[in-house]
Amino acid sequence: MFDNLGEKLQATLADVRGRGTLTEDDINAAMREIRLALLEADVNFKVVRSFTASVKEKALGADIIGQLNPGQQVVKIVSDELTALMGGAAGDLAFAPRPPTIVLMAGLQGSGKTTATAKLARLLKSEGSSVAVAACDVYRPAAVEQLVKLAGQVGVDVYEQGTGASPVKIAAWAADRARTEGKDVLIVDTSGRLHVDQELMAELVDIRKAIRPTDILLVVDAMTGQDAVNVAEEFGRAVDFDGVIMSKLDGDARGGAALSVKAVTGKPILYASTGEKLDQFERFHPDRMAQRILGMGDVMSLIERAEANFDERQAAELERKLRKQEFGLDDFLDQMRQIRRMGPLQSLLGMIPGLGKELRGVKLDEREFDRLQAIILSMTPEERRHPELIKGSQRLRIAKGSGTNVQAVKQLIKQFEQMRKVMRQVSQGRMPDLGALMRQAGGR
Amino acid sequence: MARDWREIFIIDGDGPALAEEAAEPEKRMGRFRRLRESLRKTRQALQTEIQATLFEDLSEETWERLEEALIYADVGASTTAKVVAQLEQEAAEHKLTGGQELSDRLVELLAEIARTGTDTIDLRPAPTVILVAGVNGTGKTTTLGKLAWHLSRELNRRVMLAAGDTFRAAAVEQLEVWAERAGVGFVRGELGADSAAVAFEAITAARREQADVVLIDTAGRLHTQDNLMAELAKVRRVIDKQIPGAPHETLLTVDATTGQNGLRQAKLFSEAVDVSGIVLTKLDGTAKGGIALAIASELGIPVKLIGVGEKLEDLRPFDAEEFARALVGVS
Numbered sequence: 001m002f003d004n005l006g007e008k009l010q011a012t013l014a015d016v017r018g019r020g021t022l023t024e025d026d027i028n029a030a031m032r033e034i035r036l037a038l039l040e041a042d043v044n045f046k047v048v049r050s051f052t053a054s055v056k057e058k059a060l061g062a063d064i065i066g067q068l069n070p071g072q073q074v075v076k077i078v079s080d081e082l083t084a085l086m087g088g089a090a091g092d093l094a095f096a097p098r099p100p101t102i103v104l105m106a107g108l109q110g111s112g113k114t115t116a117t118a119k120l121a122r123l124l125k126s127e128g129s130s131v132a133v134a135a136c137d138v139y140r141p142a143a144v145e146q147l148v149k150l151a152g153q154v155g156v157d158v159y160e161q162g163t164g165a166s167p168v169k170i171a172a173w174a175a176d177r178a179r180t181e182g183k184d185v186l187i188v189d190t191s192g193r194l195h196v197d198q199e200l201m202a203e204l205v206d207i208r209k210a211i212r213p214t215d216i217l218l219v220v221d222a223m224t225g226q227d228a229v230n231v232a233e234e235f236g237r238a239v240d241f242d243g244v245i246m247s248k249l250d251g252d253a254r255g256g257a258a259l260s261v262k263a264v265t266g267k268p269i270l271y272a273s274t275g276e277k278l279d280q281f282e283r284f285h286p287d288r289m290a291q292r293i294l295g296m297g298d299v300m301s302l303i304e305r306a307e308a309n310f311d312e313r314q315a316a317e318l319e320r321k322l323r324k325q326e327f328g329l330d331d332f333l334d335q336m337r338q339i340r341r342m343g344p345l346q347s348l349l350g351m352i353p354g355l356g357k358e359l360r361g362v363k364l365d366e367r368e369f370d371r372l373q374a375i376i377l378s379m380t381p382e383e384r385r386h387p388e389l390i391k392g393s394q395r396l397r398i399a400k401g402s403g404t405n406v407q408a409v410k411q412l413i414k415q416f417e418q419m420r421k422v423m424r425q426v427s428q429g430r431m432p433d434l435g436a437l438m439r440q441a442g443g444r
Numbered sequence: 445m446a447r448d449w450r451e452i453f454i455i456d457g458d459g460p461a462l463a464e465e466a467a468e469p470e471k472r473m474g475r476f477r478r479l480r481e482s483l484r485k486t487r488q489a490l491q492t493e494i495q496a497t498l499f500e501d502l503s504e505e506t507w508e509r510l511e512e513a514l515i516y517a518d519v520g521a522s523t524t525a526k527v528v529a530q531l532e533q534e535a536a537e538h539k540l541t542g543g544q545e546l547s548d549r550l551v552e553l554l555a556e557i558a559r560t561g562t563d564t565i566d567l568r569p570a571p572t573v574i575l576v577a578g579v580n581g582t583g584k585t586t587t588l589g590k591l592a593w594h595l596s597r598e599l600n601r602r603v604m605l606a607a608g609d610t611f612r613a614a615a616v617e618q619l620e621v622w623a624e625r626a627g628v629g630f631v632r633g634e635l636g637a638d639s640a641a642v643a644f645e646a647i648t649a650a651r652r653e654q655a656d657v658v659l660i661d662t663a664g665r666l667h668t669q670d671n672l673m674a675e676l677a678k679v680r681r682v683i684d685k686q687i688p689g690a691p692h693e694t695l696l697t698v699d700a701t702t703g704q705n706g707l708r709q710a711k712l713f714s715e716a717v718d719v720s721g722i723v724l725t726k727l728d729g730t731a732k733g734g735i736a737l738a739i740a741s742e743l744g745i746p747v748k749l750i751g752v753g754e755k756l757e758d759l760r761p762f763d764a765e766e767f768a769r770a771l772v773g774v775s
Contacts, residue, residue: 039515040520109581109583110581139754141619142618142621146613149614221699225704226731227518228701230731231730248579250666251667253708254705276580
């Protein structure tokens with residue numbers, strides 16, 4: 001799936017390389033692709049809107065000089081932004097100062113609460129805690145039996161009273177038992193409920209009041225679509241949950257719901273359930289989720305490799321050109337264009353260690369630049385490659401074609417020659433006053 | 445105008461079922477009212493973006509907001525683009541001149557897309573074998589319980605429920621409770637039996653006891669689990685061997701809250717077992733279930749039933765127009 005978004009962006013931004021900069025149109029085109037990718041990943045519509053707006057802002061201000069592939073540059077911004085939104089570092093369960101730590105599980109029907117209860121129990125037990133689970137789903141047929149069986153498989157105590165008592169009473173009783181029996185953790189399973197079911201939501205609030213849980217976890221199915229936000233907001237309003245468990249991540253759902261829930265409620269995603277087996281449960285990694293949502297697998301290393309390759313390639317190419325004195329006016333124009341937009345010749349000379357500083361603060365006169373550009377563009381490719389060979393009649397032609405005069409053409413060629421000489425020297429390890437040179441080249 | 449159970453299920457003759465129906469118009473109205481109530485809860489909970497939009501002039505913003513609203517309903521970018529493009533064109537050709545016409549035409553278009561394939565379930569084969577499959581947690585077992593009850597009560601069918609989920613803890617017990625609630629026959633396998641064996645047993649029992657319909661439950665599985673998809677295909681083959689042409693209906697349960705992954709689910713399940721219809725479950729929440737539209741549009745698989753709650757009665761025949769109206773937010 002990387003090929004999808006990555007390639008689409010590459011195609012969309014294909015002709016940017018020649019121009020050297022990302023215009024707002026380019027970025028808008030890129031944002032359309034990104035928006036589509038995120039919607040296909042089921043990220044909430046409003047979250048997509050605000051996300052693409054902030055990415056656009058960053059992309060507009062970004063320095064893309066030196067990047068081989070503007071598409072990859074944009075992808076990197078998107079990926080970084082997405083990871084930051086997902087929460088940077090992984091969060092963790094809060095533990096009570098005095099045991100037991102009570103964890104209350106909540107969520108829609110079928111989201112995977114009961115399985116998650118058993119899995120979390122297994123995980124915490126493996127880390128050294130004594131754990132018990134409480135069966136408070138008295139509505140779903142055989143729900144109690146299910147938890148009893150799972151608890152048996154995991155090897156933890158299960159507190160249940162069948163389906164006879166109310167969930168609130170069972171939960172309170174279980175909390176007392178856990179305390180008396182000295183358990184470190186009690187995980188309370190509840191029945192699935194709709195966020196718009198007032199009666200059941202009120203019951204959840206009652207359970208919360210009765211047991212005062214240390215953590216309330218909302219279990220969300222990874223394949224949930226746009227509705228995830230509604231669910232999270234309502235559950236948040238009702239019981240202010242502390243964290244989220246994403247379930248069924250072993251499927252191929254891109255999992256945009258994770259981003260939506262995090263973006264809208266600010267609550268961290270703590271765990272990821274990645275299979276039906278009880279050990280398929282782990283702490284959540286925001287950066288991995290970001291890449292999954294984008295559908296881009298191992299995008300970061302790909303981009304990093306591309307960047308590294310580019311640096312090497314450009315530097316090697318430049319070196320070759322300088323050595324062979326092949327650095328022509330086209331290359332010069334290229335660099336001038338970049339100066340015009342971004343400041344000193346960062347990509348070019350910045351690659352030579354220690355030189356970047358010399359060029360800071362060098363500005364280019366716009367009108368002057370236009371003149372130089374016109375002159376260069378009035379030359380033939382051969383003339384641009386070997387300006388030292390340009391004769392009188394040619395100079396006249398170039399002057400006319402560019403709307404300047406012969407004097408200006410002569411000056412450009414002279415300055416360029418000087419620059420070439422300097423670059424040769426630089427490539428040989430000597431350090432000239434480039435700042436002055438640039439001022440000269442861009443000045444009168 | 446919602447569809448009736450007798451419209452969706454094809455049975456022979458006019459038997460006692462019809463007479464009963466005629467005698468209980470009151471009860472039927474009560475049921476329809478309950479459905480409208482539950483769907484209204486759904487609509488009110490979620491802002492009706494579409495409705496607000498449609499009664500303005502047809503501006504650029506109208507199309508954008510319409511697009512937004514359809515995406516919000518999980519219809520998906522692709523199907524949304526198709527629908528909006530068509531409406532835009534009709535508006536440009538002056539076929540649509542205002543908010544109301546746009547609204548009506550939108551409902552029409554959406555209903556058209558939903559009305560794909562065959563929208564009935566044939567109960568004439570004896571016994572009719574219905575296989576139910578789907579991803580974990582989508583509501584297979586609950587749906588089967590409800591379906592068993594409706595077929596038994598509304599259509600006077602003799603029903604058998606087969607506990608084909610031999611994997612999940614207490615899944616058999618769960619279905620057994622539903623069988624009791626619905627008052628229908630129940631078949632379970634020996635300890636450690638596999639799904640296909642249970643299906644075989646159930647059909648054998650159905651023949652022996654002359655049951656009309658056999659409903660076969662299966663374990664929830666992700667479409668990405670190749671081995672489990674292969675197992676499902678095997679169950680189907682075993683059934684087909686026993687009764688050529690069976691299962692006569694293969695239903696895929698899809699949770700109405702599912703996003704675009706629903707398309708993948710439908711596609712891969714179809715490749716394994718040739719899905720003939722979708723049961724769109726949990727429509728009593730705030731999700732609009734637009735993914736069903738995407739599935740209909742791109743795969744040609746129709747929704748046949750909808751689940752609107754956890755009680756026995758909470759299952760309804762799918763009505764394309766009703767669904768389209770609910771999606772758009774008009775009553």
